Amino acid sequence: MTGTAPDVAIVGVGATPYWRRGQSWPRTMTELAGDAILAAVEEAGLSVKDIDGFAYYSEAGAGYGDKFDTALFMETLGIPEVTFSATLTAGGGGAAGSIGLARAAILAGDANVVVTVMALQQAKQRLGSVFAAVAPNPINSFLQPSGLSGPGHLMSVLTRRHMHDYGTRREAFAEIAISQRQNALNRPKAIMRDPITLEDYFNARMIADPLCLLDFCLETDGAIAVITTSVERAKDLRQPPVPVVAAAHGGARDWGRAFAWFGMPQETFASSGHAAVAKHLFRRAGVGPEDIDVALLYDHFSPMVLMQLEDYGFCKKGEGGEFVESGAIRYKGGSIPVNTHGGQLSECYIIGMTHILEGVEQMRGTAINQVEDAELALVTGGPAALPVSGLILGKHL
Amino acid sequence: MSGVVAQALPGEQVHITTNPDTEPFWEAAKEDRLVVLQCGNCGVFRMPPTPFCPNCQSKEKKWPELSGRATVFSYSVVHGFPGIKDIVLVAAVLDLEGAPGARLVTDIVEVDPEDVQIGMEVEVLFSPIADGWKLPLFRPVSS
Numbered sequence: 247m248t249g250t251a252p253d254v255a256i257v258g259v260g261a262t263p264y265w266r267r268g269q270s271w272p273r274t275m276t277e278l279a280g281d282a283i284l285a286a287v288e289e290a291g292l293s294v295k296d297i298d299g300f301a302y303y304s305e306a307g308a309g310y311g312d313k314f315d316t317a318l319f320m321e322t323l324g325i326p327e328v329t330f331s332a333t334l335t336a337g338g339g340g341a342a343g344s345i346g347l348a349r350a351a352i353l354a355g356d357a358n359v360v361v362t363v364m365a366l367q368q369a370k371q372r373l374g375s376v377f378a379a380v381a382p383n384p385i386n387s388f389l390q391p392s393g394l395s396g397p398g399h400l401m402s403v404l405t406r407r408h409m410h411d412y413g414t415r416r417e418a419f420a421e422i423a424i425s426q427r428q429n430a431l432n433r434p435k436a437i438m439r440d441p442i443t444l445e446d447y448f449n450a451r452m453i454a455d456p457l458c459l460l461d462f463c464l465e466t467d468g469a470i471a472v473i474t475t476s477v478e479r480a481k482d483l484r485q486p487p488v489p490v491v492a493a494a495h496g497g498a499r500d501w502g503r504a505f506a507w508f509g510m511p512q513e514t515f516a517s518s519g520h521a522a523v524a525k526h527l528f529r530r531a532g533v534g535p536e537d538i539d540v541a542l543l544y545d546h547f548s549p550m551v552l553m554q555l556e557d558y559g560f561c562k563k564g565e566g567g568e569f570v571e572s573g574a575i576r577y578k579g580g581s582i583p584v585n586t587h588g589g590q591l592s593e594c595y596i597i598g599m600t601h602i603l604e605g606v607e608q609m610r611g612t613a614i615n616q617v618e619d620a621e622l623a624l625v626t627g628g629p630a631a632l633p634v635s636g637l638i639l640g641k642h643l
Numbered sequence: 644m645s646g647v648v649a650q651a652l653p654g655e656q657v658h659i660t661t662n663p664d665t666e667p668f669w670e671a672a673k674e675d676r677l678v679v680l681q682c683g684n685c686g687v688f689r690m691p692p693t694p695f696c697p698n699c700q701s702k703e704k705k706w707p708e709l710s711g712r713a714t715v716f717s718y719s720v721v722h723g724f725p726g727i728k729d730i731v732l733v734a735a736v737l738d739l740e741g742a743p744g745a746r747l748v749t750d751i752v753e754v755d756p757e758d759v760q761i762g763m764e765v766e767v768l769f770s771p772i773a774d775g776w777k778l779p780l781f782r783p784v785s786s
Contacts, residue, residue, distance in 0.1 A: 310726050314746045375725045387659035387669075388691035391778050392748050393724050393732040403736055407717040454734075455756075499697070508736045509690070509746050514664035515717070 249627035250532070252489030252643060254349045255480040258292065258473035259603050260285025261403035264435050264594035266487070267368040270467035273643045275308045279365040280323055282471035290473050291484030292359060294323050300358025301348035303340030303362075303627070304597060304633075306333040309366040310376050330357035334495060334635070339519075339627035341544065343596025343635025346493025348474035358475055364599045373397070373465050373595075389506060390412035394454075396632070398462045398547050400505035404456035405549040408516035409456060414552070414567035416456060417424040420447035421570050422548040422584075423460045423591055429577050430588025433614055437464050437506035438592040461548040470599035472606070477643055488639050489608040491622065492531035495635035498522040503631045513563070518629035520636065527636040528559075531622075535559040538618035538638070540608050541582055542601035545589040546630040551575075552591075554626055555584075558636070577615050601625045645757045649733040651750040651780050652724060657772035664692045667706045672777045675769045678706040679742040688745035711767035713737035713781060716746060720756045733759050737781065753782040 260282045262270070270278060278627050279310035287294050306314045316331040329353040334340030341364070348360035371379055376396035380386060408414050423442065431437035442460065450458040480487035500511055501519035508515075528534055535558055543554045552566035560582050561569035569575075575584035587593050594600055605623040607613040621642070627635035651657075661669050664680075668691075669677040681688050682696035683703025697785060718735035733751040748767035751765055772778045 378725050382660045384660050384662040384665045385691055387661070387665070389748050391652065391659065391772065392658045392734040392750055393721055393730075394719070394734045394748070395721075395724055399719060399721055399734070401723075403717045403734065404720040406719060407761070410717070452720070452722055455722070457719075507691075508748050509744075551749045 252491055252640060253477055253628055254352050254474055255477055255483055255487035255489045256345065256472055256606050256639065257475050257480045257487055258286040258290025259482045259606050260289055260469045261470045261603060264437055266469040267465040269367045269374060269611055270367050275312055275365050275367055276318060276322060278367060278469040279308065279314065279363050279471070280319065282365065282469040283319070283323065283361055283363055286471040286473045289485060293471065293565050295326055296359045296476060297325050297361050298328050299351045299360035300328060300362050301330070301344050301350065301351060301362050302333035303344040304337045304364070307337070309368065310371045310373060311606055314363065319488040328357070328479060330360065334633055336631045336633055338544065338546070338597045339630040339632065339634035340495055341627035341635065342602065342625045342637035343493060343495030343627055343633060345472065345474055345602065345637050346495055346635065349490055352474065352476050352574040358479060360474045361471055362474065363469065363471040364597050366596050367467045368465055386506070390515065399454040401547045401550060402457040402504060403508070404516055405456055408549065408553065411512070411516050412564035413568065417444070418552055418567035419461050419548040420444055422545070422551045422575070423447060424565065425576050426545065426585045426589045427592045429586050430592035433588060433593060436466055436588050437466055456613065457547060463546045463595045464581055466594045466596070468594055468596050470596050470603055472602055486610055487643060488606045489643050491640040492527050493635070493637045494523045494527040494530060495627070495633040496523060497632035498635050501632060506631055516553070518550050518557045520554055520626065520634050521628060523634055524558045527638060531638045533622060533638070538582065538622050538624045540586055540617045540623045541584045542605050542623060542625045543584055544598050544601060544626045545585055545591050546628055548591060550629045551584060554629065558624065561631045583617050586613060586617060591626040598627050604635070605637070609639050609641045645755055647731050647756055649731055649750070649752055649754050649756050651732065651752050651770060654677055654770055654772045655776070657778060658774065659772065659776055664694055668692060669776055671706065671708070672769055672779055675777070677709045677711045677767045677779055679709055679739060679745050681705045681707055681742070688742040688786055690745040690747060709739055709741045712740040712784065713747065713765050714740070715751070715759065715761055715763040715765060717761060718751065731756060735781070737765065747779065749779060751781050
């Protein structure tokens, strides 16, 4: 079914509890990330001393404003030696692609047990106003004075253009919010477990019109770690290995700095910026969108789910609104179940890591909202400044 | 009509910094002139100002003065800003007349947000901000 035999697999995932913004304090970021790493190695049947590589994304960012430090993890967790420590650049766009970075390290022979970790704690700086809090510099001086103070504000400008170019309706964004909330209702860890209706959506406070409160992801705290290793090593471990079928990161200049730039040509402007990565990802995997059984699409803001459905070819460019409104992304009855974990809109936001976690559980067959007979899961990083990224996970080695 | 008039952030709260590539834009704005960076070799426009022309990699720069008219490519009606709860901003991405391919991110002021549309014609005005600089803002073209 897929292109070539997989060479690496995810063998362990670990997560902390999920909290509303700021409520994980007084645990430190190092404690949160360390808890997730220890849980992931324990689940895999490994010792923390087996870790020899770190593959980060978001410039090894620890949430917003802090950085992870491999040496500090080694010092406190007792990891004796590492032979690989690297990160993808930019931000949450690299979430899924960080597993590709782990794969690169393993294939090169640089490391064998590689951890990817992200933690988020919004006690000092919240996501919602992150751009207003950044010190002015010569490039952002062409953006910041406009008052577009957070990522959702910036993406609302792309959304407006999509609505203008293709007739996309707010009802489509509502369907994304409603269907993902539906998926979160039965999840013990989900932050939001009350159903929402179309009426709730249209009554929600406008933040950056056309986007309202329910289009914005949650502001939450927590940490998740993922362990990737070679297929050979994976065979002897505790969990059924989840093979990495393909991973890709990067993107085209036409998208570039994206909504920090706003210079994209018209067709790319109203997109998720994932088209180039989608092409490479499917080519490397030897599959197409029709082969994907469950899609875990980075949902910082609901319209970006719709635009990724277009860029990954689940529907034609410009037809995302109609596609979503038809019920196609529903867990029950949809043709391509999307964000079966409730996503960042309803379960928890840890900068893309919950999507990898759900992809792993779907391939193990242990997901709470398990897609029957699912054999391929698509996981994406956030539509944002390049690199953006995608990952296809499989079931069989 | 919503009765709301879109504003910009209070000028004293708006801070910019410059570098040798961007300073001519801001120096011109101080004199109420809207200029744009054009490659001195191949003529391609680009904003914000960066060292190289992405088309020909030249570092030659020209700063032609524009008419100050622009077209709304897209926009958002922003409700609130950290510390200014009730402000309404129309943050907009504009195509600049006379500089195809170069866009400016700005605010449209002196307008009811409900009257703003993609494709709308706007014109520049210059508003004081911190440290003696001026910020180009836009308003609907007076009919």
